[in-house]
Amino acid sequence: MVSGAGEMVGTSNSMDVSQPYGMIYGEGCPQGRSYFISTTEQRGRFLGASELGSHPNLGIPAVNQITHAVCSVWIAKSSSILKTTGGLVAMMTGSSSGVLTAYAMGPHPSYEGRYERGQVTAKWVLSPGVPIIGIAVDDNYSLKRHSQKRVWAVVLNALGEIFYIVDLPPKPDIPSNAKFNAEQFDELAWKTGRNVRWELLELSRRKARPDPFSRELVDGSYSPRSSSASMQLDVNQIAAETREIEKFLAFRPKHFRKLCEGWNMERDLQVDFAGDDGTGAGEAVIVIARGGGEAATASVRRYVRTASKLGSTSRPSTPGSRPTERKAHVSLFGGPTGSPSPTPGDSLPPSRSSVRVNAVADTEWRISDFTFGDRKSVEITTNALDNSNWATPTAAEDPLLGMSGSSLSSATSSPMLPHMEQPLSSIEIPGQRARYLAVGTGTGMIFVWNIRALAAQNTDVINSIPPLRVIQTESPQVSCIALTSLYLVHGGNDGLVQAWDPLASSTRPIRTLNSRFSSRARRRLVQAEASMFGVGNNYFATGAICLDPDPTNLRGMVSLGTHLRYWSYSSSAADQYNVSKRRLRHGLRGGNGGAAEGQRFNNSGRGAIRDFIEDERVELTRQQIADDKEREHLSARFGVDLLGPDIDEEQLLAYAQLLSQEAHPDEAAKQSDQTAIASSATSTSFSDAVGPSSFGLGDVSSSSSPYQTPMDDDVDDDLAEAIRLSLLGDDSPAPQIDQTPSIPIKYAKGVKPPQPSSPGAAESSRQQEMDDLEFAIQLSLAENKSRGNVEEQDEWEEFPGLAPPPVSTSQTSAKGKGKARAT
Structure with a gap:
């Protein structure tokens, strides 16, 4: 300045x-x-x-x-x-x-x-x-x-x-x-x-x-x-x-x-000394104008050195030369059609060419402009040239061209192309010996060109070359760039460092090497840009990036203020993904915490990968809640964790077998008790003159109390449950009792006892007795309710007790408003 x-x-x-x-x-x-x-x-x-x-x-x-x-x-x-x-x-x-x-x-x-x-x-x-x-x-x-x-x-x-x-x-x-x-x-x-x-x-x-x-x-x-x-x-x-x-x-x-x-x-200079057109020339000089002012505009201009007199001079024919037909060439990676391919003499490598540039007067320069597409008012902040090992050799030093041979049996043939003739020019090589040039702008964009793209055929014409790739980074401004033939690394003034693929196999960054700084520092940077003094020394910005010249070694170093951070990756680091599969990550969650309109610094927290870490944490929490719900469901329905969460299947089977062995004797005793109780229940008689009275399975009480005679303590629970269901009016069939009554039954005058004439008659008699028993129980309940037993009504439950506690016949009184009678 x-x-x-x-x-x-x-x-x-x-x-x-x-x-x-x-x-x-x-x-x-x-x-x-x-x-x-x-x-x-x-x-x-x-x-x-x-x-x-x-x-x-x-x-x-x-x-x-x-x-x-x-x-x-x-x-x-x-x-x-x-x-x-x-x-x-x-x-x-x-x-x-x-x-x-x-x-x-x-x-x-x-x-x-x-x-x-x-x-x-x-x-x-x-x-x-x-x-x-x-x-x-x-x-x-x-x-x-x-x-x-x-x-x-x-x-x-x-x-x-x-x-x-x-x-x-x-x-x-x-x-x-x-x-x-x-x-x-x-x-x-x-x-x-x-x-x-x-x-x-x-x-x-x-x-x-x-x-x-x-x-x-x-x-x-x-x-x-x-x-x-x-x-x-x-x-x-x-x-x-x-x-x-x-x-x-x-x-x-x-x-x-x-x-x-x-x-x-405010101009920058980049030179491709390894550019080669096959005649000893082909060097490219790139002048980069940064722009940014009112009158100055950003521009990237290339000057290519070519041989001026080789087109008119005749040269001897060379064995294995290509036909003289000229045709348009289309890049393997797409893009617009370039200029026609060189003549057969130009396609020969320098080792075969019989003419080379011997004086400055034999050369001329051709101009090409690298365009920014439809972007206007571009301000270039940084630039970088691919200086990796395979970008700096000339065509004569390139292994693919240096050991080419015209015979299939030639000892100098490349082992990479065993079934075809070796390429005679860079056009036949995939990628055509391309070399990248990248520039970063003040709006966070990166433009990538091939500086070895074909030049114009006339010195009076300035041809335009579009970018191979346009990358929109998340940085508000790109402060430095470094690239090789395989990947590109950018650093922003917000401290964000990311690796990209220049060939656009993935539109997203391959790896985030360093996240941006805190939101507090980002707000200070916004305030500094708005002030009259500007930002000054931004110690949060990425200062410089250095990559290994071997593009296959994915390692490098970056400076962030007073700190240095390095990385080194290898192909074996991806083997861990073959062992276990992870759940697919959902997209970024939206929210109301985004940056305000007009502010170029997004509100992503500590770094660019914080959003991905937050999504992963939410996904793990959601998965844990789902697993807990499933475990509770299985426990409530099947009791899978009855003995604890650490018990295995063999222990559960052994425990179930033990319970089955213990329950077998009890089940046999219950069946015998049920048979005896059912036999005694069928021998109970009722008197029509006295009216409905309570019945008992043990001793019969002579008291006129409305309370039912309690059952013995050893009454089976299953029989009690059957009686309770009968009281509620269950329509299920009554249990069939085949035992002969052990208590003699007295019949009234005019009533003849049933004659065991046939099995069908016996079955009908037993059914009649069960219907009479159910009718007697209903009448007894109606009588108790009509007598106004307040205590029984206050303590009435949906499922009343079947067997009240046993009382002695000598007990003289009972609580409540009802009368108590002594025997």
Whole structure:
């Protein structure tokens, strides 16, 4: 950004980290310096502290250190680039003055022994007065790639200009016994930098503002830069060039904003150094404009390097080449139809191609724009490129293309394709060697593109590439992204970290790695966004995400404020789901506790998985209640837990057998008692003259009391129950009693005793006797009720007692209002 009216340049501090080598840090304020600390040291050092003045004859301009600020930094991530450059390029810094500086990592027995740690090795002035805001270097650069004249470094400035380099700087000849000071090393660095040339991508050249009246003294589209030794300039020309560079270094940022269009320091740079079209070219440079302002809009533009003269040059025919028919190609994963497939010569891998790019003049660049679909007013907050192991090799280094053979019996055939010919181009490979680029927005959305999608066939046409996947996260804003060829991990400013599938096999997140923070902190974040000071330092947000370069190793680390959280998953972790099946989880429960309208932070509690935990708890509670109800039902009806919940089935069977054995003698005794009582009941006689009187099964009382004569204590319960049912008017048939009465029966005058003439007559006589007995009992009950026995009425129950307690015949009185008579 530019402070005030554009007098000075100030930006956020920049930092780059390398696991094997250390960290480099750049101060984005005026008079800013670079700081480097190695992994083998406990203390670091500041870089580039020399005060070398102007030397026009040597091509060394004077740089004003007062307005100097470090806008971008880079450090090597592997030893490949160190070995290829001879240890000259291990770190790089870009300043607000447009000066690019390279530093050494220190002495090493295999590639460097002259430079100390953090020593300056090369310097270039690429865009004097315009800050360098982006640096990208190929960490996998090798001598093989250098022989193909591939790009190994790219630089971006605030006006959107892109500079790239193909040649390697040669190692300077330093005597072994020479001892140089800081100024001498700085002078040697300017000399080393002139041995190679940085090229400007012409399609990205700065655009001058319209000046129809020619009021400006200089053209806004012109800018000088450091020349190379290959141009063979004399001393006077070098001096004139240096003075012109010093003139541009003295300009303020407001001068360039007045003359040129597109000043924006909020740009990001991503480069696909492994892109390959089969002819030694195919590198892709992506410039990402974040947008968010009133005039600035978000954009993602790609520049693809292609060979310009290969289409018109003839080449010898190659055995096994494809027919010359050109047809449209459709992606295996769907999407719009791309441009026609390359010609047969273009489909050959680099090992078979007889032509490669040998000069910058043989190449041209084509532009493509990555679109956001129908989304408007997009603000990009973060971006990431797939840097996994299988995304960085070129076509010549790809195992699927490197060991291809035209014969089925070839010894170099791949074992993965034993029954077919090996693919001759990336089009025949599933996925077509795609590489992902993802950006996060301020509304919680993620856009994923394939940066190796087909480019336009004409340099004058800018084709549009739609996104492969659009992900709507639950975060209010995406703060960082990391991705590989298999999965994508996003982090939000609310602390939510989730893993997604870029190919959309599941529209929901695969795993929640960290839940969001508490609702109290979320409310404070909403208040901070509404205030005039903004959020400031959000220590709840996800700061950075790092993934394993091997996409099959599902492990990584994320920073959350001052905390670090890591994860590691393997395929064997899913074996536990084959043992037991869980109940299907119901959908999320609705409620009234959602966030208010207009508030972008939902009210989900402690984290994104709290809703799922709550649903699982409710499901377990509901299941427990259902099990308790079923257990109570079985206990009440069948008595399954009569002896306790821990008794087994064998113990229950043994207990039932014991009860059966104990009840068998009692049942036999009851049957004998019932037979004797029934025999005595049938021999009872009634007198018509006296009227209805009580009857008894034992001794007959001579008292005229309305109370019935009590039965003996040993009367069977079953017989008592039968008598009670008879009193209630039960219509069930009376028990058949076959025993002969043991008590003699007296008959009245004129009544003849029944003659046992036949079994049918005996059966009819017994039925008549039972009917008479029932009629006598009903008359006795009616008489007792008519006498007004108050006590009996007060204590009347629905089922009256059958046998009152036995009383002695000598008892003279009874309680109640009735009369008591003595014997």
